[in-house]
Amino acid sequence: MDTTGTYDEALTRLHTTGPERLGRLTNHAPMAVEALAARGQAPAVHRWLDVYAAKLEEFPSAHARVTDANWTEALGDPRRAADWIAHFERLLSERAWRDVLAQWWPRLLPGMYGGSTHPVIRVGHAVRGLLEDDGSAPRLTELAHGLGYWAARHHLAPDAVPLPGAVSAAAALDSVPPLRVRDGGFPDRLARVTHLPAWAVAPGSPEEARAKLAELVRAAVRRYATHGHGEETMLVHASTAPNAVLRTLPALPRALWVPSLHAAWTASAAVTAMYAPDEPIAYRSRGAASLSPDEVFERAAAHGDEHVVKFADTALDVGGEQALSSALYAVEISEPLKAAP
Template identity: 70%
Template sequence: MDTTGTLDEALQRLHASGPERLGRLTNHAPMAVEALAANGRPEAVHRWLDGYASRLEEFPSAVEPVTDADWRSALGDPRRAADWIVYFGRALAERPWREVLALWWPRLLPGMYGGSTHPVIRVGHAVRTLLAGESTGPRLDELAHGLGYWAARHRSVTGLAPVAGADSAGAALDAVRPIAERKGGFPDRLGNVTSEPVWAASVTDPDEAHRRLTELVRAATHRYATHGHGDETMLVHAATAPNAVLRTLPALPRDLWVPSLRAAWTASAAVTAMYAPDAPVAPVPPGQVTPDEVFERAMAHGDEHVIKLTDTALDVGDGQALAAALRAIGLIEPMR
């Protein structure tokens, strides 16, 4: 993790900006700069951020304060993003961050599907930073921004019919039924997801939940190497959303691990159903390339989704995961 202060400087720059742009697109900069810093590239942080700066919008206007008494009425209201961020900033100034996270994680977890799963991904990056180093002001503020964005974009998925699954995460993802109507963006498609393969429902042990979540991240990352062409950008989230949950588990009470697995599985399965291609392609072996070289290529490419998937691929750490990162580099347009 960056110990030079560069990440804190970048986060301070970014906290003058809102969590979205153009009314619906996510501000990916906090997640990307955290990934650069976490992978030992603090020297690239401000250079990358300078290239992304034109995509940033001003911090949104407040509507009315969120309070402990009325927070439920503000949940899932994107107009209240600023109100929520201020609320969490105040909470994190008054209480330890793990305590705030443990209180709000089960409240927010059922709604991790709003904002194309970006809010929970942003929280996962923020938590990784806090677990790895000091709880500095900018890093606590980043957690407040992530939690606030999640609360504002809170959207649940209910009523999914259980269908036949499989014993492994990879086979369960293969069993996902693609949605019939594939028009529109993420919110429209999410409403067309009606079923989910049985895979995580029977888990009750926290350690088994951790093991399965690790397996899911690996399987979804591997799958990108063969299925990423279904939608080169959106299918990244089938891996990065559950990995955000996995990164957060060490900061959570163990009794929250099982519901975390179930929510992460629903996210990965739903993204798979929404964007799966008609047929896979054969994976291209990564050759003799090292993880460090793959991350260098991702940095040179510059796209935020490439950087984040490569960051997850390095967590997985095997050849098929590196092949997935290289596949993303080949499929996604470089940042200009």
């Protein structure tokens, strides 16, 4: 993790901006700058933000205060984003951040599918930053922004009919039935996900749940090398969403690890159903064997697309040639970040 203060400076700069733009598109900057700082690219953070700034909007106006008495009414109301963020800022000023997270994680977890899973991904990046330095005020504020965005975009997945499962996460993802109708945005497609393999069933212990979650992230990252062309941007969430959950587990009570696995599997499998291609391509290394993980991430950082940066960050967590090949494939098929004309 960057120790120069660049990450905290970037967060301070970003907390005057809202979690979304155009009423539906996510502000990825807090997640991307955390990944850049964590992977040794702190000198690039502010330059990257200067380019990304055209995608930022001002912080939204308050609507009505969220309280302990009315929070259930405000859950899932995107108009209340500022109210939710203020609520979590108050909670985090009064209590330890791990206690706030432990209380709200089970409340928010069933709705991790809102905002195309970006809210939980933002929380995962915020938690990694706090695990590195939990005395940082900007990092505590970032957790408030992430949790507030999650609460405002809280959205349940449909109750999918369980299909026969598979032993491995890779085989389970391969057995996910693709949607027959693939038009519309994320919420429209999610509503059509009615059948999913029953893979993450009854792990025997929290430790087993964590191991299976790591297996899922590994399988989803590797799968991108042969399936990412189905939708180069949206398919990264099949791995970055469960990886955000995996990164958060060390800060959570162990009793929450099993339900976290179930929610993460639903997210990964649903994204796979919604965006996977009709046919995979043959696996190619793309030179990954001759590159170090740092070199691969440098290519992602130079490319600049926010999803590519975050996906490469997750691929480095997984490690190995095929994961690095997936990151290089994302660089190859995604549109680079460009400065506004």
